[in-house]
Amino acid sequence: MKKILFFLMLCAAISSSAQTLTVDAGKVLCSVEPLIYGAGAEDVNHEIYGGLYDQKIFGEGFEEPAFANIKGFKAFDEQWSVVSGMAQLLTSRHGKLIYMGSQLSSGSVEVEVRMDDVNAIAGLIVNVANAGNGADAFDGYEVALNARKGSFVLGRHQQNWQPVSDTPVPFNPLGQWNKIRVLVDGAKLNIYLNDNLIKAFDDTDSPLRSGSIGLRSFGGSATFRNLKIDGHDVAFESDAPNVSGMWMPLGEGDFEIDAAQPFSGRQSQRISGKRGTGICNKGLNRWGISIEKGKLLHASLYLKGNATKVQIALQSANGNKEYARTEITGIDGEWKRFDTELTPSGNDPAGRFCLELGEEGTVWLDQVLLSTDSYPFRSDLTDAFRQQHLTFLRYGGTMVNAKEYMTRNMLGSRLERQPYYGHWYRYATNGFAIPEFMQFARLIGTEPTFAINIEDNPDDVLALLHEIEPYGLKFIEIGNEECIGSSARSGYEHYVERYLILYEAIHKAYPDLQFINAAWWRPNQLETMQYVFRKIDGKCDYWDYHPWTETPQQAKNIEAEMAQMKHLFLLWNPTTTMRCAILEENGNTHDMARALAHAVMLNVVRRAAGFVPLDSPANALQPYEQNDNGWDQGQIFFSPSQVWMQPPFYAQQMAAMSHQPLLVESLCDSSDSLDCTATRNEQGDTLVLHIVNYGTSSRQLTLDLKNFSKVRSIRCLSLSGSEHAENTPQRPRSITPKEKAIKPGKPISLLPYSYSVLKVVASPSSLP
Numbered sequence: 001m002k003k004i005l006f007f008l009m010l011c012a013a014i015s016s017s018a019q020t021l022t023v024d025a026g027k028v029l030c031s032v033e034p035l036i037y038g039a040g041a042e043d044v045n046h047e048i049y050g051g052l053y054d055q056k057i058f059g060e061g062f063e064e065p066a067f068a069n070i071k072g073f074k075a076f077d078e079q080w081s082v083v084s085g086m087a088q089l090l091t092s093r094h095g096k097l098i099y100m101g102s103q104l105s106s107g108s109v110e111v112e113v114r115m116d117d118v119n120a121i122a123g124l125i126v127n128v129a130n131a132g133n134g135a136d137a138f139d140g141y142e143v144a145l146n147a148r149k150g151s152f153v154l155g156r157h158q159q160n161w162q163p164v165s166d167t168p169v170p171f172n173p174l175g176q177w178n179k180i181r182v183l184v185d186g187a188k189l190n191i192y193l194n195d196n197l198i199k200a201f202d203d204t205d206s207p208l209r210s211g212s213i214g215l216r217s218f219g220g221s222a223t224f225r226n227l228k229i230d231g232h233d234v235a236f237e238s239d240a241p242n243v244s245g246m247w248m249p250l251g252e253g254d255f256e257i258d259a260a261q262p263f264s265g266r267q268s269q270r271i272s273g274k275r276g277t278g279i280c281n282k283g284l285n286r287w288g289i290s291i292e293k294g295k296l297l298h299a300s301l302y303l304k305g306n307a308t309k310v311q312i313a314l315q316s317a318n319g320n321k322e323y324a325r326t327e328i329t330g331i332d333g334e335w336k337r338f339d340t341e342l343t344p345s346g347n348d349p350a351g352r353f354c355l356e357l358g359e360e361g362t363v364w365l366d367q368v369l370l371s372t373d374s375y376p377f378r379s380d381l382t383d384a385f386r387q388q389h390l391t392f393l394r395y396g397g398t399m400v401n402a403k404e405y406m407t408r409n410m411l412g413s414r415l416e417r418q419p420y421y422g423h424w425y426r427y428a429t430n431g432f433a434i435p436e437f438m439q440f441a442r443l444i445g446t447e448p449t450f451a452i453n454i455e456d457n458p459d460d461v462l463a464l465l466h467e468i469e470p471y472g473l474k475f476i477e478i479g480n481e482e483c484i485g486s487s488a489r490s491g492y493e494h495y496v497e498r499y500l501i502l503y504e505a506i507h508k509a510y511p512d513l514q515f516i517n518a519a520w521w522r523p524n525q526l527e528t529m530q531y532v533f534r535k536i537d538g539k540c541d542y543w544d545y546h547p548w549t550e551t552p553q554q555a556k557n558i559e560a561e562m563a564q565m566k567h568l569f570l571l572w573n574p575t576t577t578m579r580c581a582i583l584e585e586n587g588n589t590h591d592m593a594r595a596l597a598h599a600v601m602l603n604v605v606r607r608a609a610g611f612v613p614l615d616s617p618a619n620a621l622q623p624y625e626q627n628d629n630g631w632d633q634g635q636i637f638f639s640p641s642q643v644w645m646q647p648p649f650y651a652q653q654m655a656a657m658s659h660q661p662l663l664v665e666s667l668c669d670s671s672d673s674l675d676c677t678a679t680r681n682e683q684g685d686t687l688v689l690h691i692v693n694y695g696t697s698s699r700q701l702t703l704d705l706k707n708f709s710k711v712r713s714i715r716c717l718s719l720s721g722s723e724h725a726e727n728t729p730q731r732p733r734s735i736t737p738k739e740k741a742i743k744p745g746k747p748i749s750l751l752p753y754s755y756s757v758l759k760v761v762a763s764p765s766s767l768p
Contacts, residue, residue: 059246117220288350307361
C-alpha cells in the first residue's frame with residue numbers, strides 16, 4: 001500500500017511540473033528593438049577611474065590630501081588630514097575625529113570651524129563615548145552649524161540621532177570661520193557662537209555626564225582650527241610626511257603638498273632631498289600595479305624644479321625587485337611635459353611606480369600617467385565588453401549631478417583637463433570623460449548615449465558635441481534622476497526650465513539628435529508628471545525610468561508600470577511619440593537572482609511592443625572588494641591583473657547574441673515562476689525562445705509549435721545556479737552558460753533558477 005501511495009504521489013508531482021509552451025510563429029505581435037541589450041557605465045566604485053580608464057596611477061593629480069593619523073586623535077568613518085596646522089575632512093558623507101587625551105566632565109572646549117560645502121553640518125561633539133564607524137555610531141551631544149539652513153543644531157546621540165533644537169541664527173557664511181565654545185558641567189551645556197551665548201541646555205531626560213570631545217561634519221566637507229580644551233591649545237599634527245594620500249614617500253627628504261604652484265587642479269607635490277628621495281604609487285586602493293614582462297608601459301608627467309633630472313622605475317611592492325628604470329632630464333623652473341617608456345623585465349601582479357630625484361635638489365610633480373596601450377582603455381576589460389555583444393552603452397548616473405561635472409573641463413588633452421569635486425569620489429579626474437566614452441563605445445561596436453548636468457552652459461555643451469562629431473552621437477540625456485530627493489513641484493519646474501534651455505540650443509545645432517529627459521517618474525504624483533510631459537512633449541523622445549530589479553519578481557512587476565506609463569502618455573496626447581528609456585535597472589547584487597531579473601526584464605521590454613527601445617542595467621563594471629555606497633551590481637569584475645564575469649553579464653550576452661527582430665505569440669499553460677517570450681527571424685525559419693524559470697523546482701516543458709515548418713534542430717543555451725551564486729577570482733567560471741542539443745519532439749528540462757535560450761531551426765526541405 002505504501003509503494004502504491006508513493007507511486008501515485010510521484011506521478012502527481014511529475015504531472016504538476018509538466019507544462020506546454022505554445023508558440024504561433026505565424027502571429028507576429030511586434031518588432032523587437034535592437035538596442036535593448038545595453039549596460040550603464042558610471043564612475044561609481046571606481047569602475048572608470050582605476051578600472052576601464054587605462055591609467056595605472058591612482059591619484060595622478062595629487063589632489064588628495066596627506067592621509068595620515070593625527071597625533072592624539074582617532075578618526076572614524078572617513079580619513080582626516082592636516083593642512084597648515086588645521087584638521088580637514090573632505091567628504092560628501094560624514095566623519096568624526098575624537099580626541100584621545102583627557103576626558104571632560106566639567107570645563108570648556110572651543111574650536112573654529114569653516115564649512116567648505118553647502119551641505120555640511122559641522123561643529124563639536126562633547127561627552128563622547130562608544131564611538132565607532134557610522135553616521136550615528138557614538139554617544140554624545142552634537143553642537144553644530146548647518147550651512148544650508150543657516151541654523152544652529154543641537155542634538156543627542158545614543159547610537160542614534162535625537163534632535164534637541166534646530167534654530168536659525170546669524171553666522172559667517174560658507175568658507176568663513178565661526179567659533180563655537182561650549183561650557184560643560186555634566187549634562188548642562190552653555191553654548192556660545194562667535195562669543196555670544198545662544199543656548200543653555202540642561203539634559204534631564206537622558207543625561208550624558210562625561211566623555212571625550214571631538215569634531216564632526218555630516219553631509220559635506222569642513223575644516224577646523226584653534227581647538228582649545230580648558231584654555232589649552234590642542235595641536236593638529238600629522239604623524240607622516242606631507243605626501244598626497246594615494247602616494248607614499250621614499251627616503252628622508254622634505255615633502256610638501258603645494259597649493260600655490262599646481263600645473264592643474266588645486267595642488268601639486270613638491271619633493272626635496274638627496275638623490276634617491278622620491279614617492280611611489282600602487283594604483284587603486286594601493287592594491288598594486290599589474291606589471292607584465294616585455295609589455296611596454298608609456299609614462300607622461302609634468303615636472304619643474306632645480307633638480308634637472310629624475311628617475312622613474314617599476315618595482316615590486318616593497319622595492320626589493322626592480323623591473324624597469326629610466327631617467328628624465330631637462331627639468332627647469334617652468335612646468336613641462338615629459339614622455340618616456342618602460343619595458344619590464346619581469347612579471348608582478350601587484351607592483352609599484354616610483355619617481356626619485358636623480359640629483360640633490362627640488363622638483364614639483366603633477367599629472368602622472370602610466371598606461372599600456374595607444375588608446376586609453378584597459379585592453380582586458382575592453383575584450384570583456386566586446387564578448388558581451390552589447391548594442392547600447394550609457395555613460396551617466398549620479399556622477400553627472402555633481403556641481404563641478406561640466407563639459408568645459410572635458411575638452412583637449414586628458415592630462416591638461418581640470419579635475420572636479422565628484423559625487424562618488426571627491427578627487428574625480430577628467431582623464432576619462434565624454435570624448436573617451438564615445439571613443440570606447442564605438443570601439444566595442446555599441447550605440448552610445450551620455451547624460452549632462454542640467455546646469456551646464458549650452459555653449460560649452462555645443463563645443464563638446466562639436467569635438468565628438470566623428471563618433472556620430474544619436475542620443476543625449478539632459479540630467480540624471482532629477483528631483484529624486486524631493487517631490488516638490490518647484491524642483492520639476494526648475495528641471496523643465498533647464499531642459500528647455502539646453503534643448504533649444506542643442507536641437508538648433510543638431511536637429512537629428514534624440515533627447516532623453518531625466519525627471520524622476522512618480523506615478524503617485526500624476527499632476528506633476530503631466531506638467532513635465534506637456535512642457536517637453538514634442539521636444540523629448542524618451543523619458544528615462546529607473547526601476548529596481550534585484551529579483552525576477554520585481555522585474556515582472558515592472559510590466560504593469562510600463563503599461564501605465566504608456567497609457568498616460570497617450571491619454572495626455574494621443575499622437576505623442578514620446579517613449580520610455582530604461583537607462584538604469586538597479587539593485588544591490590550581481591548574483592544569479594539578478595541575472596534572472598534582467599532576463600525577465602528583457603521579456604517585459606519585448607512585450608512592451610517598442611515602447612521601451614533602450615534598456616541598460618547598472619553597472620557595467622566593478623572592482624573586486626570595492627564598494628563605496630552599497631551598490632554591488634557590477635557585471636564585469638576586475639582586479640589589477642584579472643577580469644571575470646558575473647551571472648548578469650552572461651544573461652545579457654545570451655540575450656544579445658540570440659536577438660531576432662520579430663516577437664511572436666507564445667502562451668504557457670502555467671506562468672507560475674516561469675516567464676517566456678518567442679522571437680523569430682524575417683524568413684520564418686528560426687525561432688528563439690527566452691525562458692526564465694525563477695522557481696525552486698525543475699520544470700518539464702513541451703513545445704507546441706504552430707505555423708512553423710518541420711524542426712531540424714534545437715539548441716539550448718542555459719545559465720543556472722543557486723539564487724545567490726556568483727563568480728569569484730578563485731572560481732571565475734563557476735556560473736557560465738552551458739549548451740546542449742535537444743531532440744525535436746522531446747520535453748525540455750528547465751533547471752531551477754535558470755535562464756534558457758532555445759534556438760529552433762526549421763529543416764530546409766520543409767520550407768517552401
